[in-house]
Amino acid sequence: MFSEEQLVVYPAQGVGRVERIETQVIGGASADFFIVRILSNNVTLMVPVKNAANVGLRPLCTAEQGAAIIESLKDRSDFTGYTGQNWNRRYREYSEKLKSGDLADVAYVLKELLLIGQNKELSFGERRLLEQATSLLTLELALALDKDQQEIKDVINEIFADVLQPKPEE
Template sequence: MFAQDQLVVYPAQGVGKVERIETQTVGGTEAEFYFIRILSNNVTLMVPVITASKVLRPLCTKEEGEALLSSLDDRSGFTGYTGQNWNRRYREYSDKLKSGALEDVAYVLKELLLIGKDKELSFGERRLLEQAMGLITLEIAHATDTTQEAVQTQIEEMFADVIAAQEKK
């Protein structure tokens, strides 16, 4: 399914590179594994080839990355901070980040940026925001052949009004 040197996405970890594919004996059973090096932290993961399609996904295309960036600028679906219980929101956002779906990660990023306009984000919310920003920017940077910093700057420019409001708090 995946080839050596291919970029893939591992949920909640981000973009990784298939370093090699080899057979290993684990628990007395031989199995083929992808060795994935996560680019953001250099951690290497062993993912069984047989279950890889349930865990890994290919990197988004350039068109998908550009469309996702454009969708971040659309605030029509956001109704504002509703005062929802932080624990419930935290679980929802954590689940979305773990799903690995780029749209889910974008949802978390946009929601937390916009909630931050109405209230100061808690430590946990800021961590989720940083995680979502890192996941989005790294994948889109690789998909569009640009830098992670350039993608983050583009997102920050879209939300300049929100970021300015947060800095006033």
């Protein structure tokens, strides 16, 4: 399924590299594990080979998929906006999307939070989710598109320049 040195994505953790595949005996049973080091924080994960798909371990997106994700950020027609839904419900919904491991879901959370932040102050939890979504998205896109992570952040900032403008003091 995955090979040593391959870049993979672990949901909510982000991009990692398969350092090795090893067999360990646990409770008398032998099992194979992917040893994955997460690039952003240097954490090492042991992912059972048999369970890798169930936990959402997936290959890095392709350059084509990455370009499509960037294009999707430009489309605001799917923006649900701040519909009176309380921040707690939004927080749970967005957390689930980040845990899904689906890059389109991560992009959705980033876009929604940036656009919501245009009209109201984000809660502390929402700001943390925005930081997490930004980190997850920019690192994977940078690697997929062979760019620097800051270049991807700059592209996102350009897409949302109208939203990210400082608000005039009232």
